[in-house]
Amino acid sequence: MKSLAELQQLRDQISQQVVLRKDREDGIRVVVGMATCGIAAGARPVMSAFLNEVSKRKLSDVTVTQTGCIGMCRLEPIVEIYMPGEEKVTYVKMNEEKVARIVAEHIINKKPVAEYTVGAVQE
Amino acid sequence: MNIYRSHVLICGGTGCTSSGSNKIHEEFDKLLAEKGLENEVKVVQTGCFGLCALGPIVVVYPEGAFYSLVKVEDVSEIVEEHLLKGRIVDRLLYREDEKSNEVKPLNEVTFYKKQMRIALRNCGVINPEDINEAIGVDAYQALGKVLTEMTPEQVIETILDSGLRGRGGAGFPTGLKWKFAAASKNDQKYVCCNADEGDPGAFMDRSVLEGDPHTVIEAMAIAGYAIGANQGYIYIRAEYPIAVRRLQIAIDQAKEYGLLGKGIFGTNFDFNLEIRLGAGAFVCGEETALMNSIEGNRGEPRPRPPFPAVKGLFAKPTILNNVETYANIPVIINKGVDWFKGIGTEKSKGTKVFALGGKIQNTGLVEVPMGTTLREIVEEIGGGCPNGKKFKAAQTGGPSGGCIPASLIDTEIDYDSLMSIGSMMGSGGLIVMDEDNCMVDIAKFFLEFTVDESCGKCVPCRVGTKRLLEMLEKITSGKATMEDLDKLEELCYVIKESALCGLGQTAPNPVLSTLQYFKDEYVAHVKDKVCPAGVCKALVNYHIDPEKCKGCSLCSRKCPANAITGEIKSPFVIDTDKCLKCGVCMEACKFDAIYKK
Incomplete structure (x- = not known):
């Protein structure tokens, strides 16, 4: 540690991890369905992909968490994204490629990827 | 750098460590590895969360689920249900009121709501070894x-x-x-x-x-x-x-x-x-x-x-x-x-950490802004005295401090207010006493401590505190006179003025403050030869109420001194000469027939 700038850089890097331990109500929540059906359909790589994207892009206000089965097992892996003040968006039949696009378009640019949502699939 | 989706914080303070938190840590590591979650869930050993009475404590983020009294056997359920399936284990969550069964977010729980953590800001948040x-x-x-x-x-x-x-x-x-x-x-x-x-x-x-x-x-x-x-x-x-x-x-x-x-x-x-x-x-x-x-x-x-x-x-x-x-x-x-400067009172800025102990529900560590009243600390944050007993006094400042009686419970606590009522802030130990505590006995306890700890360099402390203790012993054994009480007080002031260091100068404080607020208890010991709280053994005798006694003989069988005799189905009697005053009979009796007087 040679300089204060170096310390601040390290601080910013780590605070991204530790921020998870703050009780907060704002921020974006990515919830991955991880019941047996979800895991069998490949939810775990999807969750890892989200974690990687969040880490790579230093998105400090995003938490990735998991939940149980929401009943549409045939459409797993399912991911729901909660943005403060917005309706939740449900993405279905997720895979790792879709994750990158959702993070870029939905989480960062606030435009949900309509074609991956449950509405698009069911029509 | 790896980002984890969930952090499991396990308290590694002395309190939780002695109730086995490191075994819990090992179990988490083991089970997470078995489930292949070790790259998604991070287990962190932290410092004290403050609620030591309910340890070991485990907190899981991002949900902020606050698990209390966690046992090693519970870990598999937390891993299986919460970390794998995302279902919070309801039965292990901390509840401040067992009857209402309501689970509140951590910052709304009474224990934390009135607290403001500055000195303890990172305790229970970070891994202190990293x-x-x-x-x-x-x-x-x-x-x-x-x-x-x-x-x-x-x-x-x-x-x-x-x-x-x-x-x-x-x-x-x-x-x-x-x-x-x-x-x-x-x-x-x-x-x-x-x-x-x-x-x-x-x-x-x-x-x-x-x-x-x-x-x-x-x-x-x-x-x-x-x-x-x-x-x-x-x-x-x-x-x-x-x-x-x-x-x-x-x-x-x-x-x-x-x-x-x-x-x-x-x-x-x-x-x-x-x-x-x-x-x-x-x-x-x-x-x-x-x-x-x-x-x-x-x-x-x-x-x-x-x-x-x-x-x-x-x-x-x-x-x-x-x-x-x-x-x-x-x-x-x-x-x-x-x-x-915006926190605290005019002359005492910021917060103070108190170690709550004694007859209090939530034993542990609390940090509050200066100027918080004793009532808020004891009744709200601390949850009051257990078993519905009445709050009698709080002792602050350890062996150098004094007692704050129940009548002053609304005192706003800062350096100067405590000083003005004959106590002191001290390092922040706050020992709560209820109606079952004898104030003379409390003063005696602290004097025993200072007599032990006096370094012996100066006479007022080495000899003076010893004499003080002897006088207190005379009082609690019912042999003192009213003159002794006057002498006791006088000696206190002599020691205060002549001792070399803070230890001796403040050693008489527990006696002086109990004399100030609980003089009637001293007088009861001296004049009436009774200990109102029923603590001082020499002044207490155990009796059996013949109205309540069913003659079950349980007390007689438990008595280590064979001091209780009687015939089955008729009231038993305690021989006070043989009685050791150990209290075993009183605990054993199922009919509340034994009383102290």
Whole structure:
């Protein structure tokens, strides 16, 4: 540690991890369905992909968490994204490629990827 | 860097460690690895959460699920249900009211709602054995700011202006202490930290060192820069093994990162830190005795002046501050004087950590703004006395302090208000007493402690406290006269005025304050030969109420002295000559037929 700038850089890097331990109500929540059906359909790589994207892009206000089965097992892996003040968006039949696009378009640019949502699939 | 989706924080304070939290940690590591979750879920050992009565404590984020009284057997359920399937394990969640069964978010729970954590800000948040986590919550930022943007004078001015007062007990303005030491000209100066914490029932300093050791290291370096010292010593008692170990780890890591040592942050400021272990003598918490002990001499106080700021450790100018005082410094530098001054009362700024103990529901560590009333601490945060007993008094300041009676429960607690009612802040031990405590007995307890801990150097303390104790023993055994009470009080004042150091000067305080507020209890012991609370054995006899006794013979079978006789189905009788007054019969009786009088 040679300089204060170096310390601040390290601080910013780590605070991204530790921020998870703050009780907060704002921020974006990515919830991955991880019941047996979800895991069998490949939810775990999807969750890892989200974690990687969040880490790579230093998105400090995003938490990735998991939940149980929401009943549409045939459409797993399912991911729901909660943005403060917005309706939740449900993405279905997720895979790792879709994750990158959702993070870029939905989480960062606030435009949900309509074609991956449950509405698009069911029509 | 790996980002984890969930963090499992396990309390590694002394309280939770002794109830087995490290076994829980191992179990989590094992089960997470079995489930292949070790790259998604991070397990972190932290410092104290404060709710020691309900340990071991495990908190899972991002949900903020607060699990209390966790057992090793529960871990598999938390891993299986919560971490794998995302379902919070409801039955293990902390509930403040068992009847309503309601689970509240942590910051709305009464225990935490009124608290404001400054000194304890990182306890229960970070892993104290990992400097990276400390840096992630702003550790060493204040040191960087001080070294690159401020002059030593500005640092002292800031601390002076903040109104921070010593958290070790006496409440001396910290900035003033630094100013005096800075003004002393010398080629070598020292910065010391008092982590001796000898008051019975106080454990806030231990918890800060266990939960956030880097804040103390950082603050000591800041102090070193302010007064012109390049060497620091932390004097800590050897009975705090976890704190000592974590502190040593923290010092080593800080050295490795170049945050201690030569040319910190590329400036020409050098600072080194060493630990000195104390053997647990109470007198070594007194500043001159502490310095003697660091030097390798007998831990005995010496007269002041000269004050340590002029002639301290190794006869060089020295400042000595308490752990909690240091823990406030980096925050004051980071957040500014105005922020700090906005908290607390007119003459006592900031917060104070109290170790709640005795007859209280939520035993543990709480930090509240100065000026919080005793009622808020005892009844709201502390949850009141257990078993619906009536609050009688609170003892603050340990053996140097005094009792606050129930009639003064609305006192706003700060340095000056406590002083004005005959107690003192002390290091922050707060022992709660209910109607079953005898105040004379309490005074006796503290005197026994000071008699034991007196170093023996000066006569008023060595002989005086011994005589005080003997008088108290005479009172509790029912042999004292009213003249003895007058003598007792007189001796108290003599010791206060003539003892060499703080230990002796404050030793009579527990007697004086109980005399002030509970004189009737003393008089009852002396005149009526009774102990109103039924504590003092010599004045209490056990009896069986023949109306209530069913003649079951249980008490008679339990009695170790065979003092209870009678025939089945008719009332039994206690032979008071044989009775040892152990109380076993009273506990055993299912009909509440045994009473003390």
